[in-house]
Amino acid sequence: MSPRTFGSIPRPPRRWEVESRMLIKAKDAAEGAMLDLTPMIDMMFLLLIFFLVATTFHKEERELQVALPFADAAGPISTTLREIIINVDEAGRIIVAGRAVDTEELRRVIEEAVRVNPGQKVSVRGDRRSNYGAVVKVLDICKAAGIQEPYLDTMIEGGS
Numbered sequence: 001m002s003p004r005t006f007g008s009i010p011r012p013p014r015r016w017e018v019e020s021r022m023l024i025k026a027k028d029a030a031e032g033a034m035l036d037l038t039p040m041i042d043m044m045f046l047l048l049i050f051f052l053v054a055t056t057f058h059k060e061e062r063e064l065q066v067a068l069p070f071a072d073a074a075g076p077i078s079t080t081l082r083e084i085i086i087n088v089d090e091a092g093r094i095i096v097a098g099r100a101v102d103t104e105e106l107r108r109v110i111e112e113a114v115r116v117n118p119g120q121k122v123s124v125r126g127d128r129r130s131n132y133g134a135v136v137k138v139l140d141i142c143k144a145a146g147i148q149e150p151y152l153d154t155m156i157e158g159g160s
Contacts, residue, residue: 083121084113086142090127092134103141110145123151 086106087095094101096109113120122142126135135152142150 083123084110086122086124086138088124088126088130088134088138090129092131094134094138103137106138107141107145110142110147114146118146120147121151122147123153125153 084096089095094106096106101109110122124135124138139150
């Protein structure tokens with residue numbers, strides 16, 4: 001006779017036997033779906049510390065008390081060169097940096113810019129209602145002054 005039977009009637013399983021079998025199954029199923037986030041969290045903290053330290057060193061470098069020498073042409077060694085934007089309004093007037101200029105002054109401005117920076121960029125923005133000849137005249141001045149590729153700005157239809 002086995003311990004699970006009482007004569008011909010089988011004994012019901014004990015509660016701890018059922019729970020122990022269920023816990024083992026439940027634990028096995030959950031174990032396969034776990035993700036270990038510890039390495040990712042460690043990496044995030046390392047990156048955070050790196051950027052905090054790097055930012056602090058960059059700030060300290062600028063705050064050093066250094067007496068700079070005087071120069072006749074004081075300024076940074078490399079300057080970011082800005083693009084010259086030439087506007088041609090509806091009446092055919094040429095406007096550079098918010099100021100109306102004639103063709104000779106435009107030629108001088110562009111020649112000076114090309115002398116300082118041979119790779120100077122120029123964008124020409126012609127009003128769609130302006131005379132096409134006025135825009136062509138500006139493009140011609142740019143090419144004659146040494147601009148290799150003047151840009152002609154346009155806009156996508158329906159844009160603002």
